Amino acid sequence: MIKINEDKLAKLSTTNQMLDEKYGEHGTASRNEFDEQSLAWFYGNMLKERRKELKMTQKEVAEKLGREQSYIARVERGKADIQLSSFFRIAGILGIQFVPSFVQV
DSSP states (O other), X not given: OXXXXXXXXXXXXXXXXXXXXXXXXXXXHHHHHHXXXXXXXXXXXXXXXXXXXXXXXXXXXXXXXXXXXXHHHHHHTTOSOOOHHHHHHHHHHTTOXXXXXXXXX
């Protein structure tokens, strides 16, 4: 069995500590921007992976959406300022259904 060195473990940084150092603490403008970009990338990547599972091209999705292929490419890279309605339309084209859950934060 592997023995864990507690001293080394205590010196390790957490992910949040590393993010705080690089992008600022929660609530700062730089951290909020990072969090927004991270979410945009995450959701774009989720759509891209599903599109690939369905063996669809960006152009096919764009045609069904009535947009240009370049728009789908920007969405998938997290570089488009996408409206929620557009996100749900793209998700619907890809057979993804979202059930909203509202939680007070």
